[in-house]
Amino acid sequence: MPETLESVLRGDWKFFAALSGIALVLGGLMFATLPALTDGMAGNPEMVEMMTAYSAYGY
Template identity: 55%
Template sequence: MISLQRRQLVGHDILLARHGNHICSMRVDRGSGRVIALLDDGSVDSAPNLISPDLHLPETLRSVLREDRKFFGIVSAVTVVVGGLFFATCAGMAASMAGNPEMAELLLAYSYAY
């Protein structure tokens, strides 16, 4: 089961354990998979963001949408096409019944039956 929760950054915990209150700011370098901290003495330290490269982290909503973008696009396009066909069919049927007085009388009779 996919748990759609925000991933906790291991690098933050490692840097907090190393330096505590001496951290001025932290940022995530997603390209290298590291968290980088600026310390109050002006130095910079970094820590890996993963415990193990083989560790499978839980999926997030953003990662699910990114991986399944093509699928969701196809489903959306098919839904729009089917909805358009349904609307066109209903509009065509209504237009074909508009000039027929027997159909109007039949529809009025059924509306008062309930």
């Protein structure tokens, strides 16, 4: 086990930086595609009805 948190960060900073970068890119892609996904669903009246009725069956 490493002695301190500082020793872990000193040795693995490149790994953590790459992991953070990948997460940022994936989050950005998901955020960018969200309007396209919701636009396709909102135009469909059957989908809107299904989504509003679904909450009646929960809990």
